[in-house]
């Protein structure tokens with residue numbers, strides 16, 4: 001194929017076809033061609049290639065380059081050839097179902113979608129059915145009714161809560177269609193092959209940040225367009241053989257549960273509500289007593305204290321994927337009895353966090369567990385035992401800097417595949433239902449009334465949704481669903497430098 005010269009003073013660049021967004025014949029009436037030698041062309045022809053340009057900090061944006069030539073046939077041949085190359089990109093979505101939460105974050109979801117995302121989808125010839133939610137659970141309910149097979153993916157515009165809603169709709173629908181009882185905590189769940197794309201427009205946007213590396217609507221739209229795919233572990237939460245919720249990011253009791261509960265009353269403050277409630281909860285310094293049991297994740301190679309983080313093409317997640325495939329071959333969807341040992345820990349805790357991913361977000365760029373993996377079939381259990389306010393502050397500050405947040409005597413971290421928690425209050429009530437006196441201690445610790453140990457239960461923060469249950473059972477389901485994402489790319493700065501250094505387009 002002959003080469004076309006690249007016009008303008010732009011540096012030449014190399015773009016993999018997988019990152020070309022669209023190719024269009026250029027409207028010469030709109031495009032100025034009064035620079036360089038093209039000015040002298042009697043009747044120029046041109047086409048424009050739109051492609052992904054990688055900037056710093058994992059940010060992507062849509063750039064374009066226009067090629068001019070005098071030969072109309074040659075120009076058309078190039079357009080045709082490039083369009084055929086794009087047709088070969090089979091992982092790209094053609095039809096998407098979009099849910100927008102107009103009240104998430106700073107209430108900008110609709111504007112963000114219309115101004116930043118819809119034009120890119122249209123450029124990439126993606127058709128969309130857009131649904132603006134009118135109430136909580138609207139998207140979830142709708143997902144049980146729509147003809148889901150019509151779509152190549154579902155996009156949610158909002159925060160982690162909105163993502164959680166869409167995920168519950170899709171996973172729930174999948175289990176219902178396959179006759180799986182979600183109330184059975186041991187039921188092997190059916191994988192959800194319809195990918196979800198997240199356009200961040202919420203308050204924390206931790207799921208987007210932890211899977212793409214930045215909370216930026218344009219970057220996320222481009223990940224959807226190029227058809228990226230990132231498998232994701234999902235944990236199910238049950239109480240007494242009753243299904244409560246699924247979680248992919250943070251399941252937190254104590255500190256993060258209390259922040260969430262308080263912040264819900266301050267929704268009008270927007271994302272700032274978390275700073276306000278965070279400060280208030282920090283000052284209240286409540287700790288909670290209970291029993292934790294967990295099964296360590298022995299199948300995975302990594303550890304929560306690893307220095308390396310989960311990155312695009314992570315070998316630890318790939319190894320778990322292989323194990324999963326082998327297990328499926330061996331047992332199909334049959335449940336395999338799990339006899340592995342349970343470890344039990346009793347104590348007083350300021351925070352009990354179970355995280356399926358790092359939980360990195362703009363507030364905490366490394367996240368709650370920097371070495372957690374997106375798709376290894378395990379979660380990191382972080383226990384912050386009762387300590388002084390000062391020590392707890394030191395711990396929190398380490399969420400925002402490079403220091404090791406697990407290097408404290410009052411913090412323990414375990415990689416687990418299942419986990420259970422029962423609050424002391426519930427244990428007492430269950431073991432001694434007749435001892436009515438015990439129930440009247442109210443908010444105070446019986447051992448030391450002056451300490452901050454709260455006899456009342458905390459609530460669970462389940463991906464930003466409150467969950468009131470003082471006893472739960474959690475199980476990690478390896479790679480239960482997929483996102484339009486590629487994980488966090490290594491050496492992003494290096495990649496963007498290379499992109500502009502290499503010399504040829506195609």
Ligand SMILES: CCCCCCCCCCCCC/C=C/[C@@H](O)[C@H](COP(=O)(O)O)NC(=O)CCCCC
Pocket residue numbers: 159160161162202203204205206249250256259260274275278359361363364368396397399400461462463464465
């Ligand atoms: C002295 C400085 C202390 C700073 C500590 C900062 C710690 C931040 C950790 C953030 C962890 C985030 C885990 C993600 C949780 C989200 O799923 C949840 C809901 O998100 P969304 O639906 O988008 O609103 N967000 C939260 O629970 C907020 C936690 C904020 C804590 C300050």
Ligand SMILES: Nc1ncnc2c1ncn2[C@@H]1O[C@H](COP(=O)(O)OP(=O)(O)O)[C@@H](O)[C@H]1O
Pocket residue numbers: 100101102103104105106132133134135136137138157158159160161162163165201202203204205464465
């Ligand atoms: N139209 C709506 N009105 C009220 N709540 C909604 C609506 N659509 C979705 N929700 C709910 O709002 C909650 C928070 O949404 P989210 O997009 O995560 O915003 P934020 O990040 O600010 O919490 C979710 O639980 C979701 O179910």
Ligand SMILES: [Ca+2]
Pocket residue numbers: 233355356357372373374375376377378379
């Ligand atoms: Ca994981």
